[in-house]
Amino acid sequence: MRxxxxxxxxxxxxxxxxxxxxGCGKSELQAGKTSESPEGEPRREEIFIGIAQxxxxxxxxxxxxxxxxxxxxxxxxxxxxxxxxxxxxxxxVAASYSVSETGDKFTFKxxxxxxFHNGDPVxxxxxxxxxxxxxxxxxxxxxxxxxxxxxxxxxxxxxxxxIVIGEANIEFLAYLTAAIIPKGYDSQETQPVGTGPYRYVSxxxxxxxxxxxxxxxxxxxxxxxRVTYRILDNAEALMMALRSGTLDFCAHLTATQMxxxxxxxxxxxxxxxxxxxxxxxxxAVAPLDNETVxxxxxxxxxxxxxxxxxxxxxxxxxxxxxxxxFTKYFSPELADYYAYDPELARQLLAEAGFxxxxxxxxxxxxxxxxxxxxxxxxxxxxxxxxxxxxxxxxEWGTWISDIYTGREFQATVVGVDASAMTARAMLERFESTNxxxxxxxxxxxxxxxFAAAIASTDDAEQVRLYKRLEAILTExxxxxxxxxxxxxxxxSKDVAGYEPYPMFILDISKLHFTD
Amino acid sequence: MRYILKRLxxxxxxxxxxxxxxxxxxxxxxxxxxxxxxxxxxxxxRIAQLRELLGLDRSVMVRYFEWLSGFVxxxxxxxxxxxxxxxxxxxxxxxxxxxxxxxAFALVVLISIPAGFLLARLSDIRSKGKGAAARRAxxxxxxxxxxxxxxxxxxxxxxxxxYIFGLVLRLFTPGAFVSYSSGAGGFLLxxxxxxxxxxxxxxxxxxxxxxxxxxxxxxxxxxxxxxxRGGSRxxxxxxxxxxxxxLPVVTFLAMTLADxxxxxxxxxxxxxxxxxxxxxxxxxxxxxxxxxxAIVVFxxxxxxxxxxxxxxxxxxxDPRIRLG
Numbered sequence: 089m090r091x092x093x094x095x096x097x098x099x100x101x102x103x104x105x106x107x108x109x110x111g112c113g114k115s116e117l118q119a120g121k122t123s124e125s126p127e128g129e130p131r132r133e134e135i136f137i138g139i140a141q142x143x144x145x146x147x148x149x150x151x152x153x154x155x156x157x158x159x160x161x162x163x164x165x166x167x168x169x170x171x172x173x174x175x176x177x178x179x180x181v182a183a184s185y186s187v188s189e190t191g192d193k194f195t196f197k198x199x200x201x202x203x204f205h206n207g208d209p210v211x212x213x214x215x216x217x218x219x220x221x222x223x224x225x226x227x228x229x230x231x232x233x234x235x236x237x238x239x240x241x242x243x244x245x246x247x248x249x250x251i252v253i254g255e256a257n258i259e260f261l262a263y264l265t266a267a268i269i270p271k272g273y274d275s276q277e278t279q280p281v282g283t284g285p286y287r288y289v290s291x292x293x294x295x296x297x298x299x300x301x302x303x304x305x306x307x308x309x310x311x312x313x314r315v316t317y318r319i320l321d322n323a324e325a326l327m328m329a330l331r332s333g334t335l336d337f338c339a340h341l342t343a344t345q346m347x348x349x350x351x352x353x354x355x356x357x358x359x360x361x362x363x364x365x366x367x368x369x370x371x372a373v374a375p376l377d378n379e380t381v382x383x384x385x386x387x388x389x390x391x392x393x394x395x396x397x398x399x400x401x402x403x404x405x406x407x408x409x410x411x412x413x414f415t416k417y418f419s420p421e422l423a424d425y426y427a428y429d430p431e432l433a434r435q436l437l438a439e440a441g442f443x444x445x446x447x448x449x450x451x452x453x454x455x456x457x458x459x460x461x462x463x464x465x466x467x468x469x470x471x472x473x474x475x476x477x478x479x480x481x482x483e484w485g486t487w488i489s490d491i492y493t494g495r496e497f498q499a500t501v502v503g504v505d506a507s508a509m510t511a512r513a514m515l516e517r518f519e520s521t522n523x524x525x526x527x528x529x530x531x532x533x534x535x536x537x538f539a540a541a542i543a544s545t546d547d548a549e550q551v552r553l554y555k556r557l558e559a560i561l562t563e564x565x566x567x568x569x570x571x572x573x574x575x576x577x578x579x580s581k582d583v584a585g586y587e588p589y590p591m592f593i594l595d596i597s598k599l600h601f602t603d
Numbered sequence: 604m605r606y607i608l609k610r611l612x613x614x615x616x617x618x619x620x621x622x623x624x625x626x627x628x629x630x631x632x633x634x635x636x637x638x639x640x641x642x643x644x645x646x647x648x649r650i651a652q653l654r655e656l657l658g659l660d661r662s663v664m665v666r667y668f669e670w671l672s673g674f675v676x677x678x679x680x681x682x683x684x685x686x687x688x689x690x691x692x693x694x695x696x697x698x699x700x701x702x703x704x705x706x707a708f709a710l711v712v713l714i715s716i717p718a719g720f721l722l723a724r725l726s727d728i729r730s731k732g733k734g735a736a737a738r739r740a741x742x743x744x745x746x747x748x749x750x751x752x753x754x755x756x757x758x759x760x761x762x763x764x765x766y767i768f769g770l771v772l773r774l775f776t777p778g779a780f781v782s783y784s785s786g787a788g789g790f791l792l793x794x795x796x797x798x799x800x801x802x803x804x805x806x807x808x809x810x811x812x813x814x815x816x817x818x819x820x821x822x823x824x825x826x827x828x829x830x831x832r833g834g835s836r837x838x839x840x841x842x843x844x845x846x847x848x849x850l851p852v853v854t855f856l857a858m859t860l861a862d863x864x865x866x867x868x869x870x871x872x873x874x875x876x877x878x879x880x881x882x883x884x885x886x887x888x889x890x891x892x893x894x895x896x897a898i899v900v901f902x903x904x905x906x907x908x909x910x911x912x913x914x915x916x917x918x919x920x921d922p923r924i925r926l927g
Contacts, residue, residue: 138778144684144889146640153642229648277686293685293692294885295780295877318875320778321885325875328765329778455888483888485634493638493645507643523646 132601133313135583137594138326138338142319143297147288148276149267150222150231155505155592160317163299163596164205165267165282168196168215168249171509173587173595175413177261181210181268181283182249191256191545194264196249202306204270205287212243217271219251219264233523234263234508256543258550259510285310285597294319299596311585311600323457330354336580339594342458343399346576355579359588360404360572362413363503364514365459367450367466367568370497372528375446382565384436386426388473389568394465398458402574408558409504409514411572413590417511417554422562423569433473445474451491451500454481458573459501466501466568492526503573509591511554512542518561529566614907621903622674622896626667629892635659636683636890657683670896680893684886689897693879697901698783700867700878703794703801704905707863710802711809711856718806719813719852722746724840726814727821746814753807757866761800761873768796778875797874801866805859812855816848823847850921857913861906 145157149165152158168182179185183199202210223238224230230238237253237260244250253260267282275281280288285307286299299315318335320326323345329335330349341349346356367389369376376382395403404412407422437443448470452463460481467477477499482490491497506513516522519538520530534557541553561567579586585599637653638645654660658669673680679689726742755763769777775796781789820826821844829839868880879898886894917924 136779142885144885144891146686148686151640153640153644229652231644233644233646291685292695292782292877294696294881295782318778318780319877320875321881322872322875324762324873325778328762328769329776329875331770332773332777332779334776334779483634485636485639485888485890488642488645489635489638490633492643493650524643 135312135336137317138320138335139317140321142294146277147280159592159594162593163286164284164288166284167265169264173589175590191258192253194251198247202283203304205281205302212246214271215249215268216241216243218268222266259512262508262510310597315596336583339577341576343402353581357577359575361575362411363505364406364409364411365503365570365573368500368527369567378440380436380440384433385568386565387429388433388470390428390469391570394462397465398461399574403571405571407569408562410558419555419558425562430472448475448477449480449498450477451480451482451497453484453487455484463501495526515557534560610911617907618900618903622900625899630663634890639889679897682891682894684889684891689893696879696882703867704863706794706798707801708860710798711806715806715809719810723814723817749807749810753804755804757800758869760803761870764796764800797870801863801870813852816851820844820848853916860909864905
């Protein structure tokens with residue numbers, strides 16, 4: 089009997105402890121709420137941003153590869169120039185720049201009074217070091233492949249940096265958004281130091297990444313004092329967090345998710361994700377090496393239906409490898425080049441000798457549900473014209489190694505974006521010898537026009553040539569182009585100033601509280 | 604003493620085999636940490652360069668024994684994805700997952716043992732007198748509810764609990780995880796609801812088991828003898844029946860604890876808890892071997908240790924059981 093009493097006492101104590109924990113936690117929560125009230129309390133400083141992907145990447149700006157890492161660290165690092173919301177380039181660490189008439193020499197005057205987050209001023213040495221490092225001038229292997237054309241980086245006098253590249257390429261300027269980092273600092277991977285408006289504070293894998301305002305920023309201090317990115321990689325958990333009001337900002341929501349959040353304390357911005365979603369075809373394997381077959385498949389795809397299923401019709405149809413945010417280069421009419429016509433598709437297939445259809449395997453990265461949904465609709469549409477398609481889900485790492493690098497596939501549904509704000513970043517991968525040409529597209533005219541386009545130093549002429557390249561991709565039916573996916577952003581009603589970029593970027597420095 | 608020594612040997616051998624197996628498993632599945640790290644910047648030259656830098660160009664055996672020798676000296680290696688020492692990376696996650704599992708287990712015990720006894724007493728067929736029929740009806744109803752709770756998957760229970768306690772009652776803020784370093788109260792409170800989600804279905808199983816076990820024991824001759832000696836119903840149930848009835852429950856609870864650790868992987872997703880489970884899933888898809896190895900070893904040791912504790916508990920409850 090005595091023993092039992094002991095057990096009962098222990099369990100009672102445990103129960104009490106739990107209740108107490110519940111109680112004190114609750115009071116903390118309420119305390120947190122009152123500090124936001126207007127009556128003489130300190131002004132709110134911190135915002136919380138939900139991101140659906142962990143920053144499981146190197147924090148070294150020259151080594152990070154994932155789009156989400158780039159979006160977060162955009163606020164920490166700056167290059168000689170930085171992108172602007174309207175798709176242009178503005179001087180950043182440099183105060184001004186000039187490009188030689190031959191298009192192969194870039195001269196930068198550095199801005200004075202720019203300092204790193206560790207307090208050191210940015211010197212010419214730091215700039216030369218940073219560019220040399222990205223271009224791999226010492227190691228022979230560039231960290232970002234676009235820098236392989238850099239021949240020399242020099243500093244004729246203090247405050248001036250001259251970069252010489254091995255070809256005429258005025259678009260190279262867009263790559264000089266690459267981060268300027270302090271020379272001789274070797275902890276970038278874990279404790280990054282840059283010159284941006286926010287400095288890195290900490291990262292806890294699967295939990296959060298925290299940035300804080302950099303008070304000595306050359307562009308003036310920003311309104312938001314502290315940013316916590318909460319990692320919510322489960323869709324349910326993300327939605328619960330949004331409903332609970334613990335997030336101030338969340339990008340990359342679907343139209344369905346937006347509808348679930350109507351009535352909550354958010355404003356919504358509907359835009360696009362700035363990528364080209366398509367069924368990318370391996371142009372080197374039978375029967376996809378046959379242009380008639382590819383044209384038949386293009387007629388078999390009903391974009392309107394795909395967009396209705398995915399996002400209730402939101403999103404922008406595209407007909408080639410260029411997305412609408414590139415206003416200068418985007419040709420909307422290409423989206424209508426192949427009308428949805430299953431009858432014509434069957435006819436073309438018969439012409440190509442595939443009257444009985446064929447089997448097609450569509451590989452889809454398993455972590456991207458819009459692409460999986462798209463592939464599901466595509467499979468049904470292709471069945472209409474007699475093509476038996478199957479979906480094969482692959483892990484992202486496997487997609488990179490087997491499909492992107494190994495090019496062992498028939499068809500794959502993904503979204504392709506631009507790593508820099510140049511048309512070239514979108515179009516160079518279809519040049520027949522390009523290392524990133526994972527679709528094995530090969531066309532003599534394309535290669536010729538591409539060479540002319542990149543060598544052109546006249547902007548209007550260059551734009552015309554790039555548009556021609558887009559048209560060639562459409563005419564040759566290189567891929568089954570679908571859309572730039574709809575992208576919904578939820579912003580808490582007391583935060584404003586969101587400005588979309590034509591790239592996958594969230595600029596915190598532009599945000600401010602409304603009160 | 605000899606028994607503990609024997610257990611230790613079992614632990615070491617188990618960990619050795621499991622770590623080797625998980626190391627080999629990665630050789631059989633496609634994918635490579637290097638391609639993940641380089642992403643679309645992957646060129647054959649950079650892949651080769653990075654593989655050499657990380658030592659991935661050497662044979663599996665060489666790499667495994669290098670990892671093993673590091674591991675026994677306390678060096679768990681560097682995470683490929685996060686460029687951070689694994690020990691530093693895992694510290695917080697292990698505390699979080701262990702706390703969650705311990706809380707879930709405590710809840711199972713706290714809920715199920717009293718509930719099991721109560722239900723068994725309610726449904727005692729020998730109960731007579733006023734209200735006996737009503738009590739039995741209540742017991743039948745409680746049994747049905749128990750059956751329903753048992754069949755709710757923890758994932759779904761998690762969503763319902765988040766909705767009720769997080770969005771309607773606002774006892775905690777879903778998605779706003781509090782780490783233990785920034786407040787023990789908030790940390791425990793946040794973990795209380797996921798722990799409940801894990802504990803509910805398992806508690807229901809224990810209740811059912813305990814009720815059946817008690818009812819079985821109540822048929823025993825010794826129970827009649829105890830009654831005839833003049834013991835009250837409560838006295839007999841606690842003093843004589845409980846000890847015998849609880850034995851199969853202890854076995855089940857030991858199994859449950861291992862199960863709870865596995866179940867927490869799913870619950871961590873629903874409640875956005877940064878624990879070992881989510882890190883394990885991500886590290887597997889990133890092919891971040893050092894992190895995966897460390898977590899696998901952690902979970903395996905936990906299971907072995909729990910089984911050991913369960914054995915000790917048997918001996919304590921039933922001295923007829925001899926360990927050795």
